[in-house]
Amino acid sequence: MTATRLARTLRSLALAAATLLLTGTAVSPAQATAPAGETAAAAPELLLGQSSRGAWDDFHSFGRDADGGSVYYELRSGDWGSPAHREYAELLAEQGKTVQVGISWKDNPPGFEGGGEEAKAARSREVTAEIAAGGHTAALDRLVAFADAHPAARFTLRLDYEVSSHYHCTDASCSSYKDAFARLTRHLDARSAAGNLEYVFHPVRGEFEAMYPGDAVVDWIGVSTFAHELCLPIYDRGYLYNGTPPQNYDVAARQCRNAYIGTDEHGNPAAVWRNFDHDGNVLKLLKFAKDHGKPVVLAEAGLMNFTADAGTTHGLEEEQGEEWVRRLFSLLTYEGPIPNLPGTHDLRGVVQAVAYINLDFRYGWDGVNDGSFDFDPDTTWFVDARLSRLPGARGAFCEGLEANGFRARC
Template sequence: MTHRSGPAPERPRTLLLILLLLACVLPLDGAAAAATVPADDSPGASAGQRTLLIGQSSRAAWNDYTSFAQAPAGGSVYYELSSGTWVNPAHADYAAFLAGRNRTVQVGISWKDNPPGFPGGDENAKAARSRAVTQELADGKYADRFATLIDFIDAHPGATFLLRLDYEVSSYYHCTDASCSSYKKAFARIRSLIDAGTHQNNIQYVFHPVRGEYEKLYPGDGPVDRIGVSVFAHELCLPIHDLGGYLYNGTPPDNYDTTALQCRNAYIGTDQNGNPAAVWKNWDYDANVLKMMKFAKDHGKKMIVSESGMMNFTEDGADTSGLEPVRGNLWTQRLFGLLDYSGPIPNMAGTYDLSDVITTVTYINLDFRYGWDGEDDGSFDFPPDSTWFADGRLSRYADARNTFCRGLATAGFSTTCG
């Protein structure tokens, strides 16, 4: 686990100098409330600051984002077990670009999408092979597949690496039995392997589960440095449009409010006599996300939004721009609201201050219409009215971009739009 910190401040000589420094550094828009957030371990982050990573996979996302904002703390790429290297040259290039500038590099080390030894077949067959590979990793197999990554980390001692040991892990792809010992042991084995092969302390290990199985697959407080979460649509209780209809986080009208675009769940409050009672309310956030945040806090772990981005929130098959001018802004508001959440949690009693849990956000600043890497090759990779047909580049929006920039400032990020 890395222990990087920001530079020590110079000692002020006079009271006047102290006052001048405070006037320069204190925000003018109420951002001082974010000062309780612990320091992130990323370059440029100091006490009370969060960090932003821009993903994913290529410098195109970085270039678009920095066309209107300060350079972020880092970015996100992918490395695959099957080939023992980066998923493609664009990932390798982006990783070198980030690490060469001593930035933070989030690396998703994946085997579920392309498990070694998978001959082909349907998703069930691929999942079965992924589960087998997870157990093989726990048993010490495939150690040679990490050599390229270990050498890369060693070559960049000034960078910070956040290693996701597969991403959006689940029992379907990673557990050979109900105990999920296969994944837990694989996580610990991979960590030990990489730690033994590297020569500096600039790595943190991220446990990134699907939102409903964080407790079942948790490898333990020892191996895990941070807990990751994906935030797309249902995590923020927004509907997803897909091929002629909407997918809701809940069943309208009892468990989803289609007018307010919010989930409906009950938490344990009290009745007029002070007795425990179910209190129904609308929520901007998925119950499992809030529970995962509490779980992380209970275990003394900070969280990273390892993946986040806009999806197809609205129905208009004739519009091929992929833009979400209204709900894209709502999505952005809810994303930053999640960072400072304090209140009840569905199906639980009491209220909880979770405003210091998430310290890093990865935003996927890509045009998903052209596929997961967002590279415009002249043809769309998804149908115009499908889930992923969305242009998530913040440069394409006015309201969402302004909301994003305000959020960076008020939530205490180390870099803003400047």
């Protein structure tokens, strides 16, 4: 462990233990690393993404005091994903905000020259193993220099995002990704003069346990939260699809239907069926994070397409957006059963940050209108998710910020 990481870890543990002793409430690494003499913050963070300052500007047209934002950095080019990413990172860093950085190699692996998605996945797995062996680290020099130039800012680095066995594991143990994660944390900590880096393990929701790199190197656990994760239907070219097996989805109630281990009338363990507002794997990930003492960031949270008719160029974002927002914030205060697990579980306070994608996806992931659509206008990705344009969703979002004690307010 480097001196930078050791000092941060010891400070985190000391402050966390003191807070737990005094209040009975656990704190996140972000809260626990408050400078000496300052009170550790208790508020969860609102991050605005993704990729461009358009998300920031839209929120601050009706709100205030967001904590940071989300951008991307490419391993292949050794640079930000685009000038817009760097400009947004500069805007955030110069204000001393949190900058969530997705360090990507699965989407554009170094050395990949084409050949389809399976070939790309194969090359991504190779790159993961190469990182574990010490390769590709020089590509991160520009990022470290940027973080060092902004010591007042905090950088939470997703070491690739929505990681999965298909794109990152060379064997069943997934030692390739675990070792790559550890190698990158050691490399970055050793070169960080400012000591303002934290590391996010962001898996696909069903593989968090098998791919977990370990408590010693993970600061945050991330999860994406779109429609399926909140048990809401997705309309793709007029076709209703939830992504959940039909027998496990209540179409009329728009909820996932699963069993948990409760008790029968005699008090004996028994399977009990009920409807859930949240995908079971998301709830299990939150429990896993709590069990490991790690805070969770909803690292990519955004509306998906609710277009009910094929060929249309607008969807049901306003009609369903309000419910989506309410379910999103309800993850921060969840108490109850978890599918296929016994008992009830208190997951309040596990989610300590939300990165809301506050952009118009009709113009691609950067939300930039360049005169063309990045996606067909009736697919699942076609959506205008800007809260300024969605009164019902915006109202629910503002209520959620206040009710959950965010610093950001409307």
